[in-house]
Amino acid sequence: MRRKIVAGNWKMNGSKDLVDRLVGQVRSELASPGNGVEIVIIPPALFVGDVVRRADGEIAVGVQNVACWDSGAYTGEISAVMARDSGSACALVGHSERRQLFGETDEQVAVKVGKVLASGLDAIICVGETLEEREAGKAEDVVSSQVRKAVSEVSAGQWQQVVIAYEPVWAIGTGKTATAEDAQAMHAAIRAVLAAFGAPSEEISLLYGGSVKADNAAALFAQPDVDGGLIGGASLSAKDFVSICQAMPGKS
Numbered sequence: 001m002r003r004k005i006v007a008g009n010w011k012m013n014g015s016k017d018l019v020d021r022l023v024g025q026v027r028s029e030l031a032s033p034g035n036g037v038e039i040v041i042i043p044p045a046l047f048v049g050d051v052v053r054r055a056d057g058e059i060a061v062g063v064q065n066v067a068c069w070d071s072g073a074y075t076g077e078i079s080a081v082m083a084r085d086s087g088s089a090c091a092l093v094g095h096s097e098r099r100q101l102f103g104e105t106d107e108q109v110a111v112k113v114g115k116v117l118a119s120g121l122d123a124i125i126c127v128g129e130t131l132e133e134r135e136a137g138k139a140e141d142v143v144s145s146q147v148r149k150a151v152s153e154v155s156a157g158q159w160q161q162v163v164i165a166y167e168p169v170w171a172i173g174t175g176k177t178a179t180a181e182d183a184q185a186m187h188a189a190i191r192a193v194l195a196a197f198g199a200p201s202e203e204i205s206l207l208y209g210g211s212v213k214a215d216n217a218a219a220l221f222a223q224p225d226v227d228g229g230l231i232g233g234a235s236l237s238a239k240d241f242v243s244i245c246q247a248m249p250g251k252s
């Protein structure tokens with residue numbers, strides 16, 4: 001049985017006040033959070049401790065990025081080991097904004113995945129094609145290559161810590177969502193890449209991200225290879241985030 005996960009990526013948004021209000025509301029509206037669905041909040045790293053305290057074990061917490069190193073003279077960076085020490089359970093790696101705005105390469109993504117897994121955190125590895133790549137018919141090649149490179153250093157005992165989020169770049173923050181059929185097709189392709197790699201592909205959770213909202217989540221989550229969602233904008237509203245979590249069918 002694959003893990004079912006709905007994760008909210010706050011990006012560079014939020015405040016201590018939002019932590020108090022949103023985490024409290026999500027906890028009170030999702031009775032015994034999520035009927036087997038794991039709920040994760042991924043705030044800016046400064047607020048990780050606040051979310052951990054407010055979530056009180058009912059909601060998992062993650063970080064949006066980690067450094068390629070464990071510690072040392074890297075001003076401004078935070079390591080996977082520190083994220084774990086602060087109560088995080090997972091880390092995003094290779095989000096398209098990191099790749100596009102901060103020049104993160106496939107090689108750095110692979111190193112970060114290694115650091116995250118070695119620290120004991122789960123890695124939510126983000127992959128996705130641009131609009132140009134999709135229109136050129138290269139979406140599957142691009143995504144497959146990103147997946148292969150990102151998991152190149154994963155060892156046999158670490159696959160249960162790996163989650164992959166398919167986030168078409170053209171769908172992030174744009175209001176354009178992949179159709180449920182397109183999402184399913186890419187998720188099936190990612191699972192095939194993982195299988196060819198020798199990974200236990202049927203056990204690895206694959207999330208969809210990119211303009212997931214309360215009104216399109218159910219159709220996406222109903223797809224057989226979509227095991228949850230990575231939610232950006234809509235995760236900043238408790239009401240919308242709760243509705244999206246409720247759209248995820250629980251474990252039967």
Ligand code: PGA
Nearest residue numbers: 172173210211231232233
């Ligand atoms: P969005 O962001 O839901 O605002 O499109 C998704 C993401 O970037 O993870």
